[in-house]
Amino acid sequence: MAAAVRRAAGMRPLLSVRSGRSMSCCSWRWRSSSAQERARQYTVGKKIHGFTVNQVTPVPDLFLTAVKLNHDNTGAQHLHVARDDPNNLFSVQFRTTPLNSTGVPHILEHVVLCGSEKYQCRDPFFKMLTRSLATFMNAFTANDYTMYPFSTQNSKDFQNLLSVYLDAVFFPCLRELDFWQEGWRLEHEIPDDPGSPLIFKGVVFNEMKGVFANNENLYAQHLQNKLLPEHTYSVISGGDPLHIPKLTWEELKNFHATHYHPSNARFFTYGDLPLEQHLQQIQDEALCKFRKIEPGTSVPKQSRWSEPRECHVNCGPDSMAPDPAKQTIYSVSFLLGDITDNFEAFTLNLLSSLLVSGPNSPFYKALIDAQIGTDFAPVVGYDGSTREACFTIGLQGIAEQDIKVVKEIIAKVIDEVIENGFEQERIEALLHKIEIQLKHQTTNFGLALASYIAANWNHDGDPVEMLQISENMARFKQSLEDNPHFLQDKVKHYFKENPHQLSLSMSPDESYLKNQAQLEKEKLQEKVNSLSMEEKKEIYKKGLELIAAQSRPQDASSLPALKVSDIQQTFPLTPVEMTYIDEVPVQYCSQPTNGVVYFKAFTNLNTLPEDLKPYVPLFCNVITRMGCGNLDYRKQDQQIELKTGGMSASPKILQDNDNLDMYEQGVLFTSHCLERNLPDMMHLWTDIFNNPHFDDEEHLRVLVMMAAQELSNGIPESGHLYAAVRAGKTLTAAGRLQEMFNGISQVQHMKRIAEKPELLTVLRKLPRIKMHLLSNENMRCAVNATSQAIPEVSTEVEKFIRNIPGFGKKKKDKKLIRTNITEKPLNPEDAGSEVSGGSQATKKIVFSSFKACQMKTHFQLPFPVNYVSECVRTVPYMNPDFPSLLVLARLLTSKFLHREIREKGGAYGGGAMLSHNGLFTFYSYRDPNSIDTMSVFRRSVDWAKAGKFTQEDIDEAKLSVFSTVDAPVAPSNRGLDRFLLGISDEMKQKHREQLFAVDHDRLVGAANKYLTTGHSTWGAAILGPENESIARDPTWVQR
Ligand SMILES: [Zn+2]
DSSP states (O other): OTOOOOOTTTOOOOSOTTSSSSOOOOOOOOOSHHHHHHHHHOOTTTTEETEEEEEEEEEEGGGGEEEEEETTTTOEEEEEEESOOOOOEEEEEOOOOSSSSSOHHHHHHHHHHHHHSSSSOHHHHHHHHSSSSSSEOOEOOOOSSSEEEEEESSSSHHHHHHOOOHHHHBBOOOOHHHHHHHEEEEEESSSTTTTEEEEEEEEHHHHHHHHTTTTHHHHHHHHHHHHSSSSSGSSSTTTTTTTTTGGHHHHHHHHHHHHGGGGGEEEEEEEESOOHHHHHHHHHTGGGGGOOOOEEEEEEOOOOOSSSSEEEEEOOOOOEEEETOOOOOEEEEEEEEEOOOHHHHHHHHHHHHHHSSSSHHHHHIIIITTTSSEEEOOOEEEOOOSSEHHHHHHHEOOOOGGHHHHHHHHHHHHHHHHOOOOHHHHHHHHHHHHHHHHSSOTEEEHHHHHHHHHHHHHHHHOOHHHOOHHHHHHHHHHHHOOOOHHHHHHHHIIIOOOOOOEEEEEEEOHHHHHHHHHHHHHHHHHHHHTTTTTHHHHHHHHHHHHHHHHOOOOOOOTTTTOOOGGOSSOOOOOOOEEEEETTTEEEEEOOOTTTTTEEEEEOOOOTTTTTGGGGHHHHHHTTTTBBBTTBBBHHHHHHHHHHOSOEEEEEEEEESSTTTTTTEEEEEEEEEGGGHHHHHHHHHHHHHHHHHHOHHHHHHHHHHHHHHHHHHHHHHHHHHHOOOOOOTTTTHHHHHHHHHHHHHHHHHHHHHHHHHHHOEEEEEEEHHHHHHHHTTTTEEEEEOTTTHHHHHHHHHHHHHHHHHHTTTTOGGGGOSTTTTEEEESGGGGGSSSOOOOTTTOOOEEOOOOOOOOEEEEEOOSSSSEEEEEEEEOOOOOTTTTTTHHHHHHOOOOOOIIIIIIIIITSEEEEEEEEEETTTEEEEEEEEESSSHHHHHHHHHHHEEEEEHHHHHHHHHHHHHHHHHTOOOOOOGGTTTHHHHOOOOOHHHHHHHHHHHOOOHHHHHHHHHSOOOSTTTEEEEEESOOOOOHHHOOOOOOOE
């Protein structure tokens, strides 16, 4: 929402964000008797269900009214944000401030969701995923708080989920078995073989090994621990894998008793549902059973240093690093003020943006343009996630001997800023950015708010003050007026004259991973040696007990659930209007966009020579960042910041809805701006299409290094996606291109470019790509704006289309360049009717009779965990079996794969999904197993084929599918499916009806027809450490 939104550095979700469940939501509703109006009726002092209102504040800029309450008997705090948004959110957060690195708050976060007094069954949290239409469910452990949020658009669902969440956090069972499963345990490698060695297992144990396999996380953790070495910030709240095995079940239970108490809780509700009902339920189901305590969880201020400190740490080498000789990270961090001082935090946040954001900022100019490293350090800028904020500046991808140079540059820039201040235009651009971010609507506004205020509120700051962004902006402007040196004085105070600063460097050590493994082995040995024969027998017994418990059918009947009949039979339609500027189709979708205009354009790549294709992602990355018209790249960036909310390009491969051998290939250009700035934004696009600059090799190198670094850093977070894209490479033609654009091939391609001593040859490719791509010949556009704005928008869009290359050439005169291109009507309503020359708009689609074949690839990477994926070629979106496969994927995930891969296997996540590309994908995430997980995939198919599931299981899977299908779409993106994929509302309705009709027979049929093994339609890929059994197996390709 505002520039100030930043995620807590150490925040860890329970569910991997990409676990196959969509997490989006929120739409805008204008109603006469609004939630806001109702909220404004409350008066201070009013008593509601055990709570007392103590503040009511309208915040017109955000269209909300905030109501603050306190619970009389326990002191629990409640903030309600009334807003006419049907995507209601609940969250409860506890201040959790551990003093050791056993990961106790993190393990507790997992274990409380494993069963509670009222909901005894194991794992109610995961079971609710399929009994609800939640638009979001998760739990997070941050540095100093633990948060449990959910959101839904359905009021009955809200009550159901609230009941489960309240019971989970206040009355959890905290069973020993769950502690072993989620935390850590000693167990035989093969649990039912007492001859196999004892090893450490546990979900959090493996999760944290995965977290620290990422050097960015490792660096951020060291930084916080060393800059704030006194209290809770000196330990690892998520858990250090070497310390996790020290935690006992008793300690876990004690931590719950002292921290998960209403007196230490902050409740947050958001949306258009009535507050009274929430309060009553919270009071009746939880708070009425407690009395006030003194939780004593507050964090003291860090005592200030009198001298700066320096520190060096090691990490594992990164085999994908752009330059293996330059893998050092170095930064300087400064401890700032208390985050509960809202205006100071707001100011420092803005100051940070001025210092480090974009090519016009002084640190970018001095550090990035100097090409000493690949990018800023993994932690950069303002971080308000701890009680006292910090600011960090530095570089990654540098040579160790350059540390001194970087240090000197940082000091020099600080001096220069104190001397010269900032350009007025950059300050204006920043304030504009806040303005547009306030107006731009996202689908998860409630969650964004909850995260935005969490850290401040956690330390007893005033969350409502934080929401009053306009007031803060006005005060900021006034401060600048009163004192032109306002910002310079801050820089002097917080950076120049601040002795509490830490210089931290981290560089790879070849033996690091081996040492870590050795340390773990020693811990293990120590534990095992101390065991008596009795205890060993006990461990064996417990291992079997755990498997038995995991395998036992669960009675989830105590859990509330929505029914399939609670799902709407129809869905809100999104009317669009199609017009043509001569032959260029423009889709208009009028939406309550709050005065923002969204402009998108898609152009295809059909004429692009094959040898240029691998460069398309790079082209997209740089095309809005190299300068255009008479603007160099700095001025262009300034203009984009001043006039727009962002302009970008990305490669797209759009699978055809009817045929898996057909797809559209192209680039999507995306942008938005305030209505008043539309002419400026379209002017920028015109300059980019007509006259992009491709002459600055040095600047290209900067962008290439950053892109390569970012890709390499992203692998540990998205390893399962890379594995899935690779597994699909040999199954469809679109899959092959997908791997080229978004797979490991692209990471390697960018690494090779980054290693080149000169980039002139690469630079020369860019204008060649431009010729094929930046024209209106095969273009279509889409606009989302308010209906009042559309007439003016259409004038501007027309001007743009007429002023870029390609216009005026008659389509009829041109032959399709390649024989494997075919045409289809652009309007889905016209499908089926004949395509006749020129009267209908068409899209040009690649048609290739692709021969799918099996390929299994192992990418050996220095990770302690695996990412495993298998893909099966199935059917396109419009095939009547597609809905069955969608439901089947959810069914396999919730009823089989989750249990086998996460609960038993100890992986962070695992499941199956089907995307629009027609590839049915099995995956695991941060998985200690590899080949075993693939056999779990196969067994899940056997399970489905045997039809061992009930009608209730099917209904749950359907609910879960619909929670994605009906997830709200932001006004900016409505009509996008139609624009890009040609999916009309009619097709969606048909698809919806087919989803409702999926039954037992169809599911078993689909499993038999598509997922039977031994076919050439399966591909597999694993990213992970050296693996002997794969190495011995000649059917695997090793990379
Ligand atoms: Zn976790």
